[in-house]
Structures are given as structure tokens and as C-alpha cells.
Amino acid sequence: MYDYKAYSACTPHSTHSKNETMSSTPIPVVDLRLWSDGSPADRKCVASELTEACRRVGFVYVRNHGVSDDLLAEAFTWAKKLFDLPREMKMLAPHPPGTSVHRGYSWPGLEKVSQIIYADGDEERQVESRRVSDVKVCLSISFSLATFFYLPDIPLFSFLYCSCESYEIGSEDFAQQPNVWIPEDVLRFTTAFYWRCFEVAKELLRALALGLGLDDEDFFVRFHSGLNNQLRLLHYPPVEVEKLVKGEVERMSAHSDWGTVTMLFQDNGEGLQVEDPNQRGHFVDATPMNGALILNVGDLLMRWSNRICYIHMLRSSPDYLKSTLHRVTLPPLLRENGVSGKSLMMQSRYSIPYFVAPDPTTIVGCLALCADGADNSPRYPPITQQEYAKMRARGQYI
Ligand SMILES: O=C(O)CCC(=O)C(=O)O
Numbered sequence: 001m002y003d004y005k006a007y008s009a010c011t012p013h014s015t016h017s018k019n020e021t022m023s024s025t026p027i028p029v030v031d032l033r034l035w036s037d038g039s040p041a042d043r044k045c046v047a048s049e050l051t052e053a054c055r056r057v058g059f060v061y062v063r064n065h066g067v068s069d070d071l072l073a074e075a076f077t078w079a080k081k082l083f084d085l086p087r088e089m090k091m092l093a094p095h096p097p098g099t100s101v102h103r104g105y106s107w108p109g110l111e112k113v114s115q116i117i118y119a120d121g122d123e124e125r126q127v128e129s130r131r132v133s134d135v136k137v138c139l140s141i142s143f144s145l146a147t148f149f150y151l152p153d154i155p156l157f158s159f160l161y162c163s164c165e166s167y168e169i170g171s172e173d174f175a176q177q178p179n180v181w182i183p184e185d186v187l188r189f190t191t192a193f194y195w196r197c198f199e200v201a202k203e204l205l206r207a208l209a210l211g212l213g214l215d216d217e218d219f220f221v222r223f224h225s226g227l228n229n230q231l232r233l234l235h236y237p238p239v240e241v242e243k244l245v246k247g248e249v250e251r252m253s254a255h256s257d258w259g260t261v262t263m264l265f266q267d268n269g270e271g272l273q274v275e276d277p278n279q280r281g282h283f284v285d286a287t288p289m290n291g292a293l294i295l296n297v298g299d300l301l302m303r304w305s306n307r308i309c310y311i312h313m314l315r316s317s318p319d320y321l322k323s324t325l326h327r328v329t330l331p332p333l334l335r336e337n338g339v340s341g342k343s344l345m346m347q348s349r350y351s352i353p354y355f356v357a358p359d360p361t362t363i364v365g366c367l368a369l370c371a372d373g374a375d376n377s378p379r380y381p382p383i384t385q386q387e388y389a390k391m392r393a394r395g396q397y398i
């Protein structure tokens with residue numbers, strides 16, 4: 001884990017001790033402290049930094065975010081406790097069949113994080129082709145994204161077996177997506193944690209609105225009552241390193257998130273990678289950083305801000321927010337040093353993503369200030385959150 005002590009540009013240097021150094025990570029780091037207690041100018045600085053990071057990379061480490069270390073430690077303790085339960089107990093709260101309800105326990109292999117990416121970025125087509133393709137493929141059939149990148153009509157497959165187990169929790173007041181409870185105190189804690197995360201999410205949405213140049217800091221918050229968010233406890237069980245090296249199993253394949261933003265908490269298990277914004281198909285490590293959460297832009301925020309993907313982006317970059325592909329795979333040390341000893345096992349990894357989504361009937365259309373001329377007209381038709389989620393969910397659960 002990075003022992004990261006670097007500062008964001010907005011933080012006065014005098015508040016840092018002499019031996020603080022900048023991290024070598026290509027993923028930017030933003031400190032929210034001055035967002036919470038700084039002057040209007042400080043807040044603007046933090047907002048611009050955060051937005052710029054989301055524009056350049058789509059992923060950013062956020063420090064001083066407001067979820068305390070103790071609360072996070074407790075969240076991971078509960079997650080571990082939950083996944084340590086015998087399978088029969090976990091199966092008392094199974095993820096319902098089909099794609100309409102996304103709650104409860106998903107056992108390893110249930111979720112197929114599969115994304116077919118046409119280089120022309122046509123999402124409708126991506127989803128349709130995923131539907132007719134065999135999503136029951138269990139082992140990795142992945143083609144290099146980079147190889148096919150410049151060929152808009154050739155589908156880029158990423159069908160992978162997701163070897164994680166997860167537990168999805170929503171708001172207890174959202175009738176469309178009822179929680180699937182299991183008889184454990186863990187769920188009482190996670191509900192409180194869910195709403196604490198939402199408080200942080202609202203601040204991040206405010207900063208992004210300001211950073212984008214919207215007059216109304218609450219613009220995004222108005223579409224987010226919090227009811228439609230999702231807290232996911234994730235466990236990647238131990239896996240033979242050799243299988244990961246050979247690509248027979250992937251912990252989680254490359255995908256983008258569907259919502260507005262995701263806040264991700266990781267334990268110190270490495271392996272999360274993010275697509276390098278300057279090199280399609282090339283991934284960089286998003287190593288866990290002490291005390292920082294990772295914020296990433298989801299598809300809906302990308303659509304709001306009119307960011308186009310892939311091939312178009314190379315022609316003309318509208319310079320807005322980017323929903324970046326990411327995956328979970330081998331940690332850097334194992335990649336670099338290879339594996340000796342066939343039976344080497346990679347340890348469990350736990351993570352807790354909090355997916356922030358607008359309310360289901362919210363119409364997500366290009367913001368007026370992000371469509372500022374002939375070269376930057378709206379690229380996506382307006383779509384409601386529920387339509388978009390339905391489209392994306394069709395390939396994910398079988
Ligand atoms: O486990 C992680 O670090 C990433 C999880 C993730 O990307 C997801 O659940 O969408």
C-alpha cells in the first residue's frame with residue numbers, strides 16, 4: 001500500500017512536513033480538507049482539481065473524505081464476517097434471478113462482468129451484441145483491446161468469469177429494489193454506512209458541479225435522493241496465482257461503472273487497475289492508498305458531461321468527464337517478478353464500492369455548458385437512469 005503523504009495543489013505547502021513526497025501514481029490525488037473548511041477560493045480550487053482529475057483520468061484518490069478510519073475498519077470487519085459465513089447461510093439471501101433486482105448475495109461466477117466495446121462507442125449496439133452472445137462463458141476469452149482499437153466495426157470482447165462473491169445493499173426505503181436480508185447484524189451496520197457514504201458522495205457531486213462551471217452547486221445533488229445508490233461488499237477468494245498469470249481466471253474483468261460516480265474503498269489487497277487514458281488497452285495500477293478512497297466517474301456522469309469515448313475522442317477531445325475501464329487482476333509485484341511454485345495462492349481481497357446513481361426517472365442529457373458548438377454537440381440521446389441501468393444489466397446476470 002502507498003504510504004501516501006503528498007498534497008493536492010490546493011493545500012498550502014506549509015501544512016506539510018518536510019519529508020512528504022509526491023507519489024508516483026499516475027492517478028491524481030485530491031485532498032478534500034479545504035473543500036470542507038476552506039474559503040470560497042479554496043473550495044473552487046479543490047473543485048477544479050477534482051474535476052480536472054475526472055477529466056484526465058476518470059479516477060482520482062480522495063483524501064480527507066470524511067469517512068473515518070474507524071468506520072471503514074468496521075465496514076471491512078463486517079464484510080469479512082459476512083463472507084466467512086457458511087455458504088448455506090449466505091444462500092439465505094441469494095441475488096434474485098433476472099436483472100430487475102440487484103440485491104443480496106452473488107456467489108462466485110454468478111456475475112458476468114462482460115462488456116463488448118465497439119470502438120465507435122455505440123452503446124446500444126454493445127448491449128445488443130452482448131445479449132446475443134453467450135454470456136454463460138465461464139472462462140476468460142479476452143482479446144486485446146489495444147489490437148482492435150482503431151477498427152470501429154470490430155467488437156472488442158471482454159467476457160470473463162468473475163471470481164468474486166458480493167453482497168449488494170440498497171436503501172431500505174426503495175420499493176423497486178428491496179433489500180434481501182440475511183439474519184446478521186452486518187446489515188444494520190451497512191445501512192448506517194450506506195447513508196454516511198451518501199453524505200460524502202453529495203459533497204463530491206457538489207465539487208464536481210462547481211468544477212464543471214455550473215452555477216448551481218447542488219445541480220447533481222438534486223437528482224440524487226440517495227435511494228438509488230448501492231453499497232457492494234466484495235470478496236475475491238484466494239486463487240491460484242498461476243491461473244491468474246495464464247489468464248484462466250480473472251478477478252474482475254474490465255468494465256466501466258453505470259452510475260454517476262463510484263466511491264471505492266479497498267483493503268490493502270492490490271490488483272485494481274485502471275485503463276491508462278493515454279494508451280488504450282494499457283492498464284495502470286490503482287494501488288490502495290492509506291486513508292484515501294478512490295472516486296471514479298460512471299457512465300451517466302460521462303453522458304451528462306458529454307464525454308465521448310475511444311475513437312471519437314482521438315478525433316476531437318471535448319475534454320469533459322470520463323468513465324474509465326477498470327479491472328481487478330494480478331498485483332504488480334507478482335506481475336513483475338513472475339511466479340515460482342505452482343501452488344502459490346493469492347490471498348483474499350476485500351473491497352467496498354459505493355455506487356452513486358440518480359433517481360430512476362432522472363433524465364440524463366447533455367449539460368448545456370458541455371455542448372458548446374458544432375464540434376461538441378450532444379453525443380448521447382437523453383436517457384433515464386432506469387432505462388440505462390436496464391440496458392447495462394441485460395448482460396450482467398444470468
Ligand atoms: O474490487 C475493486 O477494487 C473494484 C470493484 C469494481 O470495480 C466494481 O465492483 O464495479
Ligand SMILES: [Fe+2]
Pocket residue numbers: 255256257326
Ligand atoms: Fe467497477
